[in-house]
Amino acid sequence: MTLHPQAKNVLESLKNPSRLEMKEALTELNMSVTDLAPLLQSSSGKPYYRKLLYKNEDVELLVMNWSDLECSPHDHGDSHGWIQVLNGTSVNSVYEVNGNNLPKELFKEYHHxxxxxxxxxxGVHKMQADDTRGLVTLHLYSPPISGMKVYDFEKCAACIVSGDCGAWWPDEQRQKLKEIRLKKEA
Structure with a gap:
């Protein structure tokens, strides 16, 4: 996708942005589902399909359209960011991590x-669509995500995933950069 020159200017102006600067930039982009619809594709059996819209050394912007599957609990490595719900309702589950134990769910919140x-x-969380109204979300992270940790409660493990893997246990060995055994809290 070629971003509108104004959108590109907004993103290029972000240098090690603060939390507030990132939210202001996302608001200023003023993107809609209609703008992004040509980029959305089938999630192919995954929780979501993601499309990278912009990336430089300071930020990355992605759009995601969601299936009826929930993603795995995960963090965003050393990145922080904002998620904007463009369509539908997101169920966001927030977790607490205590050492090398499996994360513990604290609460769920609904974002419309x-x-x-x-x-x-x-911060560890997982997302899913609340209904079949076509959840579409826009994500702005800084710095671009690397070192994302994905948790699998059945395996009692976590792994650091490569940049081409989403918030799910990797299908391919090359996407699993490091596997970490976890403990169940007593």
Whole structure:
């Protein structure tokens, strides 16, 4: 996708942006599902399909359209960012991580079309669509995500995934950069 020159200017102006600067930039982009619809594709059996819209050394912008599957609990490595719900309703489950134990779910929150929510550095969460109304989300992260950790409760493990893997246990060995055995809290 070629971003509108104004959108590109907004993103290029972000240099090690603060939480507030990132939200203001996402708001200023003023993107809609209609704008992004030509880029959305089938999730092919995954929780979502993602399309990278822009990336430089300071930020990355992605659009995601969601299936009826939930993603795995995950963090965003050393990145933080904002998620804007462009269509539908997102169910966001937030977790607490205590050492080398499996994360423990703290609460669920619902975010509706037009709402924004923050993903802090090392914060663990999982998302899914609340209904079949076609959840579409826009994500702005800084710096671009690397070192994302994905959790699998059945395997009692986590792994650091490569940049081409989403928030699910990797299908291919090359996407699994490091596997970490976890403990169940007593």
């Amino acid at each position: 079309q037009g709402q924004y929510f923050f993903a802090p550095k090392k």
